[in-house]
């Protein structure tokens with residue numbers, strides 16, 4: 001049974017009512033909107049697994065679950081106005097989410113400390129790096145959301161990155177589908193153990209490699225184990241073309257994955 005701390009059903013209902021109108025904007029828009037609603041449910045479920053595996057305070061537990069539920073609130077108004085999920089082509093969806101939640105009063109009944117932690121994690125969830133020097137609780141809540149989000153992005157992206165798959169431009173962020181091409185800068189990131197940047201994505205292969213750089217970036221052992229157990233990384237890497245550079249990158253990512261299976265990682 002859920003403790004009162006971890007019972008966020010009122011908020012789950014709020015989120016359902018908030019997203020429902022976005023499903024009514026025409027048949028061609030149902031897919032992308034539903035994708036983000038389902039993504040949210042998976043991220044919340046991943047966050048629960050992480051929270052259950054750690055010894056967080058009740059305050060941090062509740063804030064982490066609410067932040068997971070609300071992390072992509074901005075995706076809905078972003079898609080309504082710009083019909084894309086590409087932030088560089090539109091707006092920073094994390095900031096838009098924070099503003100939307102504040103204006104709608106979604107967290108008004110929560111203690112001020114919970115509200116602060118949730119909004120902080122929502123606006124920081126997509127940063128390339130979380131700023132150093134933020135309080136431990138804020139860092140923990142943000143990292144739960146970031147891990148839970150990344151884990152589900154592997155699930156969402158795997159079918160779209162399969163060889164010969166029908167690629168939805170919105171989902172693959174408009175990158176070019178050129179089977180034999182990749183960007184050396186992304187391979188360099190993989191080999192150096194750095195997280196690759198969305199800003200450097202040009203090709204579908206870059207996206208595959210970028211996801212590979214996330215393996216060592218997951219913070220919590222439970223996240224790393226879930227990713228290793230999913231088989232999704234091997235699946236995504238199997239679609240890369242043959243080349244010496246790519247082979248080296250693949251070996252590096254699979255070695256990170258073997259560490260992840262043991263709950264170890266670089267983050």
Ligand SMILES: [Fe+2]
Pocket residue numbers: 071072093125126
């Ligand atoms: Fe997001």
